[in-house]
Amino acid sequence: MPESEHQQVIDDLIKERQLIQSSASRFIKFVKNFNNTNNIRNLSTRLADFRPVLDKFNKVQFEIDLKSNEEDEALRDAFESEYYDAIARAEEILEHGTMQSSSNATDIKLPTINLPNFNGSYTDWSPFYESFRSLIHENNNLEKIQKLHYLRSCLGAEARRTIDTLAVSADSYDTAWRLLKERYQNKRLIVQHHIHGLFNLPQITKPSPSSLRDLTDKLNAHLESLKSQNLEVEKWDAMIIYLIASKFDTQTKGEWETKLTSNELPSLQDMKSFLIQKCQTLESIEFATSSTPQCVHPTKPKPTEAPKRFNTASSLCIKCKESHFLHQCPEFLQLNPNARYDDVRNFKLCVNCLKRGHDAKACQSRACKTCGKRHHTTLHFPKRETASGSNIEEFPDNKQLESQNICETFFRETHERTPKGRFVVKLPFKNNPPSVGPTRPMAIKQFKRLETRFAANEQLHLEYDNFLKEYLQLKHMEIVGSDELFTSAAYYLPHHPIIKQSSFTTKTRVVFNASFKAGGGELSLNDNLFTGPNLQKDIFSLLLKCRVHKILLSADITKMFRQILVHPQDRDYLRIVYRDNPNTSIKTYRLKTVTYGLNCAPFLAMLCLHELAHQFANSKPRACDAIANAFYMDDLLIGANSIEEASILRDDLINILAQGGLELCKWASNCVAVLPQSNRGGNATTVSKDVFKTVKAYVALFVCLAMKAIHLELVGDYTAESFKNCLKRMMARRGIVGNLYSDNGTNFVRTDRELKETNISWHFIPPHSPHMGGIWEAGVKSCKHHFKRIVGNALLRYEELYTLLTLIESCLNSRPITPMSNDPHDLEALTPGHFLIGAPLTAPLEPNLED
Incomplete structure (x- = not known):
């Protein structure tokens, strides 16, 4: 092909490409300027025609690239970019226009969605x-x-x-x-409120559709809310049925019992079906009664009576203005008896029939069905009987739950951590600043009384002083300068010693009295503080829970309260006065840590543990669960099924608590391998414990009726088992006996029953006749004669006492019975020892004269 013709073909292709670009530009401009939703169909048609443009452009551009040997990638990219932008914009307009047109086609105005209200319940x-x-x-x-x-x-x-x-x-x-x-x-409080609602469903005094439906609606609302908290309420059928049935009136309760035809437990669905059917029946009866025309024949009133006025509005509820009496009002029945009584007083109604015009004394209606007193049944205050027999009125108390929630929120918002991880907490005051009054003079007066006690007990003074010096040394308290004594409000804590001799660590502790009042109607520090909820686990549950494990571990947090700092703003409410010498001036100190005697101290300490558990819950869930659920105050009780598991749990607990400045000590376990190295064998080093406890022991005396020989045995206690072992020791040394004589001691009688098969005959003297056992009573007297003169008031160890008894036995068995012969020059006498060894047991060793 000649070059001129080739160039002509290329020019034609370029013109064709320009036409395609012009067509595309018109569509792109149309889309950019599109603002009329009525031309949606026009846009849809243009879009359908525009879609093949890219294929046409690529085909022409491909021919140009082949014939000209020059690729114009920039032009191709620009066209494709504008093409796809136009397609996307057009489709978006079509989609929006379709939705708008469909919404405009609906000529129904939907009601406004009102936002829910929340009043704090x-x-x-x-x-x-x-x-x-x-x-x-x-x-x-x-x-x-x-x-x-x-x-x-x-x-x-x-x-x-x-x-x-x-x-x-x-x-x-x-x-x-x-x-x-x-x-x-707060899942715990939400569940408590709904369970409280279940136990306080409205009482049905008279069956009506409104009261039954109100009961059903409230029941379903509480159950659905509990389900949303992931509780398995499906397993509560028996309890829920009992609660609902307890709210029935006598007639409804009888119909429910009649419906139960078997001894099997009914389901909650059976109860709901019964309530629905009962409501439908009552509604049908009400409708039939109200729709039946009644002919009323007015009668002339008697001359002696005032004419009666029939007021059609008399059945309107005075509280909710609905068509029922007050005692049927759901709002009224939902209140507790105390609130109902207040409403009755405010409406000026009779407390016996809940109507106006008279008081309870002149009321002809029946008294309370529960207690028989002159008030309406709905105003009866439920009572529960205590162990002592007194009755306590029960009212739902939301104030306690509210204060608990305030304490937890206050802790979360105000607690801090030091760089070393120790907790810094504020005291949960009810009012800030608290009203405590001047307490310093009374605190000084009580301390001087304590000094009088110290003067009479120097050891107590020494231990008390060491305890407070340790407080100062560990920086758990600080001295208050003279310039700070009267610069701010302060509360002075009286203090006194508590002595516990069985303590391994500190036998004398100082306890601070935060319940002390200044007088004149002032409140104590504890009166100004929220106590907080009891976060401690039940000790019985803790013991049962740990018993399922093979290995048990227990430990104690060292000085738990004193590891938690009090915020500097609140420390002036923890002042004390003290001096170690009565001849010096009294000094004022400020406690820096959570203190024994504060009613909020256990709550603050347990919340610190829970905060640590929450902090490391993701990384160490097993240890954090133990921190949250296995502590009884500062005592830890956990278990594991293997040594490895117990060791890992122990190390995790030590590390997590160390992050809060808490240290575990006094480790104990049934497996020594899981104890920390510092605790293994530690019990053997405790020398302050009185391990040599004084115990009582007994002496059993046996006397041979034939030769008057005596045998003494040391017995640990007065039980039949101990005497049986004692008898076995005696017969092992002296031989089997055929007849035994004794009084009627309980241990002797029981031992006789157990020795029936040994052919030993046991003879008992008559009760309360010790003179009939004179021979052994004489032996007891002789034994006590020597024992008292040797021992006196001394305390002997087992070996020493047993040795002494054998020496006394030897002495008694060396007493003369009768002369050996009639020879007046023969001074030797016959003794029980002769029957045992051939000579008196106390005879001295004579030299051998044959040598």
């Missing part, structure tokens, strides 16, 4: 949390300042106090949401 937290989280919290189209305004508008007065101190800004929303979750997303 734990039972309402879960539904509020789920609704607000879905509608507002996870809505990315809302700014955080908008979310904060929505959140504040949903909260009641009680709940709003949690976030009232926060500034109204976008940065405060996350903090507000977190504070609400920390306070109210």
Whole structure:
């Protein structure tokens, strides 16, 4: 092909490419300027025509590249980029336009979704949390300042106090949401409130559809909420059925019992079906009664009676304005008896029939069905009987739960950690500053009384002084300068010793009295402090839990309270006065650690342990579970099934507690291999323990009736087992006996029963007749004669006492019975020893004259 023709072909291809580009440019411009949703169909048609443009462009560009031998990649990339952008933009417009047109096609206005309200009740937290989280919290189209305004508008007065101190800004929303979750997303309290609701379902005094449906609705609400907390409520059927049946009136309860045709346990679904059927039956009866026309014939009133006025509004509830009486009102029945009584007083009703116009004295209605007193049954206060027989009225108390929650929240928000990991806590005051009054004069007066006690007991003074000097040496307290004595509010703690002789470590401890009051109506320090919830585990459960393991480990936290520092702002409420010498001036000290005697001390200490467990829960779950659930105050009791597992658990516990400045000591185990090296064999070094305890022992005396020989045995106790062993020792040395004589001692009688098969005859003297055993009573008298003169008040070891008894036995068996002969020059007498060894047992050793 000539070169001119070849160039002509290339020019034609370039013109064709330009036409394609022009067509594409028109579509791209149309898409960019598109703003009329009515031209959606036009855009859809243009898009269908535009889609093949890229294929046409690539085909023409490919021909140009072949014939010109020059590849224009930049042009190809630019066209493809604009092509795909236009396609994407057009499809987006089509999708949005379709949705808008479909929404416009619906001529129905949906109702506005109202945000849920939350008034601070734990039972309402879960539904509020789920609704607000879905509608507002996870809505990315809302700014955080908008979310904060929505959140504040949903909260009641009680709940709003949690976030009232926060500034109204976008940065405060996350903090507000977190504070609400920390306070109210408490699984333990939520479950407690719902279980409390189950036990306080409304009482049905008269069967009606509204009361039964109210009972069913509240039951379902509590059960569903408990299910959402991952509790297996499906296994509670028997208990739930009992609770529901206890709320029935007599008629409904009888119908329920009649429905049960077998002895098998009914299911909760059976109970719900019964309630639904009962409601439907009552509704049908009410409808039939109200729809039946009744002819009322008015009668003339008697001349002596005032005409009666029939008020159709008399059956309206005075509380909720519904068509029922007050004693059938669900709102009224939901209250506790104390609140019901307040309502009755406020409405000025009769407490016996809940109606107006008279008082209980003039009321003709029946008395309480429970106790028979002159008040309505719904106003009866439930009572429980104590072990002493007294009755205690029970009311639901939410104040205690509220204070517990306040204490936990206060700790989380105020506690700190030192660079070494030790906890620094603030005291949970009810009011800040607390009202304690002037306590220094009384504290000094009580300390001077203590000094009088020290003067009479120098050893107590020495141990007391050493204890407080250790406090100062370990920096657990500090001296207060004279310039600080009266610069701030302070509380002075009286202190006194507690002596525990059985203690391995400190026999004398100093205990501080935080319940001391200054007088004049002032409160003590403990009165100003929240006690906090009891976080200790039940000791019985701990003991049972550890028994399932093969290896047991126990330990103790060294000075647990004193390892937790008190914030410097609160230390002036922990002052004491002390001096080691009555001739010096009294000094003032400030305690720096959590102190014995504070009612909140156990709570603060246990919360520190729980905080450590929470901190390392992901890395060391087994040890953290032990920290949270295996401590009884400062005592640890855990178990494992192998030495390796126990060793790993021990090391993890030591390391985690060390992060909080806590040290485990007094390790003990049934397997020495799992004890720390420092604790192995440690018990043998304890010399302060009185291991040589004084015990009582007994002496058994046997006397031979034929030759008057006496045998003495040392017996550990007065049991039949000990005497049986004693008898075996005697017969092993002296030979088997055929007849035994004794009094009627319990151990003798029991031993006789066990020796029936040995052919030993046991003879008992009559009861209360010791004179009939004169021969052994004389032996006892002789034995005691020597024993008292040798021992006196001394205490002997077992070997010493047993040796002494054998010497006394030898002396008694060397007493003369009768002369050996009638020869007046023969001075030798016959003794029991002659029957034993051929001579008196105390005879001296004579030399051999044959030598």
